[in-house]
Amino acid sequence: MSGKELEMGEMGEFDFIRSIRDGCIFSRQNTVMGIGDDCAVIGPYGDKVLLITTDLLVEDIHFILESIPPEHLGRKAAAVNLSDIAAMGGAPLHLFLSLAVPSATKVETLHAVCRGIKELCRRYRVNILGGDTSSSKDGLMISIAVLGEAPMKEVLYRTGARPGDLVYVTGKLGDSAAGLLLIRHEASAPDSIASPLVRAHTLPVPHLKAGRLIAGSRLASAMIDLSDGLVSDLGHVCEQDGLGARLTESALPLSGPLREFSVINGLDPYVLALSGGEDYRLLITVPFRNREPFEKIFEGGKPCHVHLIGEIVETGGMRMVLADGTEKEVDLKGFDHFARAEQK
Amino acid sequence: MSGKELEMGEMGEFDFIRSIRDGCIFSRQNTVMGIGDDCAVIGPYGDKVLLITTDLLVEDIHFILESIPPEHLGRKAAAVNLSDIAAMGGAPLHLFLSLAVPSATKVETLHAVCRGIKELCRRYRVNILGGDTSSSKDGLMISIAVLGEAPMKEVLYRTGARPGDLVYVTGKLGDSAAGLLLIRHEASAPDSIASPLVRAHTLPVPHLKAGRLIAGSRLASAMIDLSDGLVSDLGHVCEQDGLGARLTESALPLSGPLREFSVINGLDPYVLALSGGEDYRLLITVPFRNREPFEKIFEGGKPCHVHLIGEIVETGGMRMVLADGTEKEVDLKGFDHFARAEQK
Numbered sequence: 001m002s003g004k005e006l007e008m009g010e011m012g013e014f015d016f017i018r019s020i021r022d023g024c025i026f027s028r029q030n031t032v033m034g035i036g037d038d039c040a041v042i043g044p045y046g047d048k049v050l051l052i053t054t055d056l057l058v059e060d061i062h063f064i065l066e067s068i069p070p071e072h073l074g075r076k077a078a079a080v081n082l083s084d085i086a087a088m089g090g091a092p093l094h095l096f097l098s099l100a101v102p103s104a105t106k107v108e109t110l111h112a113v114c115r116g117i118k119e120l121c122r123r124y125r126v127n128i129l130g131g132d133t134s135s136s137k138d139g140l141m142i143s144i145a146v147l148g149e150a151p152m153k154e155v156l157y158r159t160g161a162r163p164g165d166l167v168y169v170t171g172k173l174g175d176s177a178a179g180l181l182l183i184r185h186e187a188s189a190p191d192s193i194a195s196p197l198v199r200a201h202t203l204p205v206p207h208l209k210a211g212r213l214i215a216g217s218r219l220a221s222a223m224i225d226l227s228d229g230l231v232s233d234l235g236h237v238c239e240q241d242g243l244g245a246r247l248t249e250s251a252l253p254l255s256g257p258l259r260e261f262s263v264i265n266g267l268d269p270y271v272l273a274l275s276g277g278e279d280y281r282l283l284i285t286v287p288f289r290n291r292e293p294f295e296k297i298f299e300g301g302k303p304c305h306v307h308l309i310g311e312i313v314e315t316g317g318m319r320m321v322l323a324d325g326t327e328k329e330v331d332l333k334g335f336d337h338f339a340r341a342e343q344k
Numbered sequence: 345m346s347g348k349e350l351e352m353g354e355m356g357e358f359d360f361i362r363s364i365r366d367g368c369i370f371s372r373q374n375t376v377m378g379i380g381d382d383c384a385v386i387g388p389y390g391d392k393v394l395l396i397t398t399d400l401l402v403e404d405i406h407f408i409l410e411s412i413p414p415e416h417l418g419r420k421a422a423a424v425n426l427s428d429i430a431a432m433g434g435a436p437l438h439l440f441l442s443l444a445v446p447s448a449t450k451v452e453t454l455h456a457v458c459r460g461i462k463e464l465c466r467r468y469r470v471n472i473l474g475g476d477t478s479s480s481k482d483g484l485m486i487s488i489a490v491l492g493e494a495p496m497k498e499v500l501y502r503t504g505a506r507p508g509d510l511v512y513v514t515g516k517l518g519d520s521a522a523g524l525l526l527i528r529h530e531a532s533a534p535d536s537i538a539s540p541l542v543r544a545h546t547l548p549v550p551h552l553k554a555g556r557l558i559a560g561s562r563l564a565s566a567m568i569d570l571s572d573g574l575v576s577d578l579g580h581v582c583e584q585d586g587l588g589a590r591l592t593e594s595a596l597p598l599s600g601p602l603r604e605f606s607v608i609n610g611l612d613p614y615v616l617a618l619s620g621g622e623d624y625r626l627l628i629t630v631p632f633r634n635r636e637p638f639e640k641i642f643e644g645g646k647p648c649h650v651h652l653i654g655e656i657v658e659t660g661g662m663r664m665v666l667a668d669g670t671e672k673e674v675d676l677k678g679f680d681h682f683a684r685a686e687q688k
Contacts, residue, residue, distance in 0.1 A: 008454060009447025013477050016451070020458045024465075024472035030437060031471055040473035042438060042491070045389035054489060056442045056476040093374060094386060098400045098487050103353025107360070110352060114364045121368075127375055128368035129384035132400045133357050136483070143442050143476075143487035145398060147386070 037158050038087040038225060044152045051148040051155075053084035059139035067183050070109045072202045073142075074116025080227065081146040082124060082206035083280045087225035088157070089215020090150035092126045092208065098143040100136035113142070124208060154215040156223035159240045161285035163314040165221050167245060168294075168306045170210045170282040172255040173230060174269055175200035177276020178262075187265040193257045204280040209303040211282055217297055219290040226279040231318060231330060233283055244317045247310035247330070274330065285312055381502050382431040382569060388496045395492040395499075397428035403483035411527050414453045416546045417486075418460025424571065425490040426468060426550035427624045431569035432501070433559020434494035436470045436552065442487040444480035457486070468552060498559040500567035503584045505629035507658040509565050511589060512638075512650045514554045514626040516599040517574060518613055519544035521620020522606075531609040537601045548624040553647040555626055561641055563634040570623040575662060575674060577627055582656065591654035591674070592665045618674065629656055 008016070021035050032041035032049055043049035057077050059065055065073070078095060085092045097117060101110060121128055126146070179201030181187035182194050189197070207225075214220050226233050230252075234245055252273045262269035284306070286294045298306045313319075318330040352360070365379050376393055377385035387393035401421050403409055409417070422439060429436045441461060445454060465472055470490070523545030525531035526538050533541070551569075558564050570577050578589055596617045606613035628650075630638045642650045657663075662674040 006451040007447060008445045008449045008451055008479070011451055016454070016477055019451075020455065023462055026466050026471055027437075027469045031473065034471060034473045035475070040438070040440070042473070050394075052438075052440060052474065052489075052491065054440050054442055054474060054476050054487075056444055056478045056487065058444050058478050058480050058485075060481050061444075061479050093371070094384070094396075096384070096396060096398050096489060098398055100400055100402050100405075100485055101352045103351060105352045107350040107352055107355055107363075110360070111364065118367055122370055125371045127370055127378060129375065129378040129386070130396065130398060131379075132398050132487075133360055134400045134402050135352070135405050136402050136485070137404050138482040139480070141402075141444055141480070141485055141487075143398075143400065143485075145396075145440060145489045147396065 033157065038084040039090070039148070041088070041155060047152055048149050049152045049155060051085055051088050051090040051150060052145065053081055054143065054145040055081050055084070057142040059141065064183075065109075065140060068202050070112035071116035071119070074113035075120045075203060077113075077142045077144055078117045078120040079204050079206050080280065081144045082120070082126070082208060083204070083225045083227070085146055085148035086206050086208045086211030087223055087282060088148075088150060089154050089211050089223065090148035091212060092124055092146050092148040094127045094129045094147045095121055096145040097128060097131035098133070099131070100134045100141040102138060102140065103135050105140060150215060154218060156215050156220055158222055158224045158236050160222040161237050161241075161243060161312045162221060162287065163243060163312055165285040165287050165312040166291060166308055167234065167247070167310045167312060168284045168286060168308055169226065169230070169253065170207050170284070170304050170306055171279070172253045172258070173226070173279050173281065174258050174272035174276045175255050176204065176278040176280070177272040178258050180278070181265075187261070187267070189261045189264050193260050193264070196255070196257045197261060201278060204278065206280060207282050207304060213297050213303070214282070214284055217294065219294045220284045220286050222285045224283050226281045226283055227277060229275045229277045230279075230283070231274050232277075234318065237283065237285060238312065238316065242316050244313045244315050244319070245310055246313050246319045246321060246327070248321045250323050251307065251309045253305075253307040253309070377501065382428040383434070383492070385432070385499060391496055392493050393496045393499060395429055395432050395434040395494060396489065397425055398487065398489040399425050399428070401486040403485065408527075409453075409484060412546050414456035415460035415463070418457035419464045419547060421457075421486045421488055422461045422464040423548050423550050424624065425488045426464070426470070426552060427548065427569045427571070429490055429492035430550050430552045430555030431567055431626060432492075432494060433498050433555050433567065434492035435556060436468055436490050436492040438471045438473045438491045439465055440489040441472060441475035442477070443475070444478045444485040446482060446484065447479050449484060468550075494559060498562060500559050500564055502566055502568045502580050504566040505581050505585075505587060505656045506565060506631065507587060507656055509629040509631050509656040510635060510652055511578065511591070511654045511656060512628045512630060512652055513570070513574070513597065514551050514628070514648050514650055515623070516597045516602070517570070517623050517625065518602050518616035518620045519599050520548065520622040520624075521616040522602050524620075524622070525609075531605070531611070533605045533608050537604050537608070540599070540601045541605060545622060548622060550624060551626050551648060557641050557647070558626070558628055561638065563638045564628045564630050566629040568627050570625045570627055571621060573619045573621045574623075574627070575618050576621075578662065581627065581629060582660065586660050588657045588660045588662060589654055590657050590663045590665060590671070594667050595651065595653045597649075597651040597653070
């Protein structure tokens with residue numbers, strides 16, 4: 001602090017969380033994992049642990065009410081929380097919904113948000129057990145907490161990757177970032193291309209079945225969901241042990257619509273795949289010796305495809321192997337979020 | 345809805361919650377109690393259940409940042425959640441904190457809020473295990489979820505009161521409402537009187553020890569915490585079975601400062617005690633046959649005093665026995681929130 005009257009806008013979210021993390025544990029009883037992973041882990045209760053995650057969606061920060069149908073907003077708000085449960089290898093059980101609502105908001109809008117949440121809850125058999133409702137001076141705010149469970153011995157954390165481990169993702173990357181550019185009218189594309197990209201942004205699917213299968217197999221060393229973007233989230237996996245990663249550019253899974261969108265708009269699809277957020281795929285590290293049985297889980301593309309995109313290395317930083325065999329440093333700061341890249 | 349474009353401001357919180365309550369349970373597994381009490385109850389896990397509550401505090405709705413020290417705000421935000429755990433007879437275990445923060449907010453303000461939360465957590469040995477931080481366009485928003493536990497057979501619900509049960513509260517009533525009037529400059533008093541009243545509003549104490557003792561004794565039939573005001577909260581206790589209550593005005597426990605404050609400001613202290621919110625005392629109903637052993641728990645005023653204020657009756661509505669022995673209907677609508685009453 002050094003006496004300076006620092007404002008929150010000058011401090012990043014991660015720095016703020018770091019600044020309040022100390023002195024948060026007053027009783028070790030029942031506490032397996034606190035702040036720092038996709039979920040907190042408490043228990044054990046018998047041979048299981050409980051997982052708890054909470055996410056905040058704020059109007060004009062996380063969504064623009066005019067550019068997302070309220071039912072989709074509800075589904076997305078629930079989905080991003082369920083994705084955190086998936087990332088630990090858990091099954092979701094119960095959801096808690098808190099809403100701060102400007103008094104001029106139409107009741108029907110709120111009912112549509114709730115229908116969207118219920119729709120996703122019905123699909124995954126998640127109960128809505130409580131919450132809170134308040135008025136708000138300005139802007140809708142959705143705060144959701146989800147409680148899930150997992151067998152204690154199967155929970156996967158962000159930490160645990162070792163040098164030599166292979167890096168997998170459970171689906172295509174970058175579609176959501178492209179969808180956001182389209183929603184913001186910062187890019188354009190014909191409907192047949194725009195529609196699946198916008199859908200990837202507004203209706204992300206939590207990879208719960210994949211997460212459970214991976215955790216149950218006990219073949220992986222770490223898992224995280226891709227919410228902040230591949231480079232940032234893979235960075236979390238490497239962080240604790242000062243590890244690095246080497247990715248293969250041609251192995252990054254890109255969808256057909258994203259490739260076409262990128263050509264039309266003169267954007268580098270790999271930038272979107274690496275730094276675009278909100279893909280809500282899972283990123284998994286797998287010891288090399290487990291490669292075959294791990295890939296066998298997803299044989300036939302069910303419940304989804306997994307893509308081998310690189311490996312964990314001993315020295316920090318992230319490097320990319322290009323199509324011509326050369327390697328380059330992935331400079332995080334070089335990835336100006338959604339900046340228009342030179343066409344290749 | 346009837347096609348009308350109803351706005352949230354025209355619909356009360358309770359009506360909105362009622363309108364979304366249906367179809368929230370998709371799996372009975374592990375679900376003891378959903379929406380409708382101070383906490384959701386899940387489990388059992390062994391012979392225990394888990395309690396979960398969540399509360400939202402919105403700037404300029406629940407608090408004015410300029411009129412409460414941020415450390416007190418943090419303590420209060422945590423305390424109101426712990427009070428919900430107390431109301432079920434539970435012990436709090438873990439807290440989750442989500443903040444939506446305007447970027448111009450001073451980091452030190454947020455740190456002070458967090459210090460206040462940690463202070464209360466330290467006192468009750470509650471871990472802070474996670475949360476979320478986001479920016480907000482306008483206004484600070486604090487969303488807290490608390491997880492607690494209780495022996496399954498001891499949990500107390502809002503429902504369960506029977507006609508003839510005695511009604512107790514675990515402390516004086518109305519101080520918080522008077523404190524709010526002082527904070528809003530809608531009333532005044534010398535410091536010696538104002539200070540404890542403002543403190544009752546800004547630093548409520550969750551009655552966790554009392555809640556645990558009452559639940560452990562298994563002598564009570566129902567329990568709720570006083571957050572919305574005695575008449576409203578006692579109404580929740582009576583609601584489900586169409587019961588009523590008869591209160592004795594002279595038995596309503598009023599503090600010395602509240603009595604003096606009321607004389608100075610020409611207010612009826614009983615109006616504040618009956619309709620003022622945020623006392624965070626516990627209201628308990630006790631079968632008549634358990635009266636003696638129940639009162640014995642609190643002998644010597646530890647951990648607090650309990651006050652017998654009336655009884656549950658078969659017919660709906662709330663009646664008040666006045667000092668002269670006559671009875672009058674307590675007309676909820678007659679209690680205009682914080683309206684200036686005629687001096688007696």
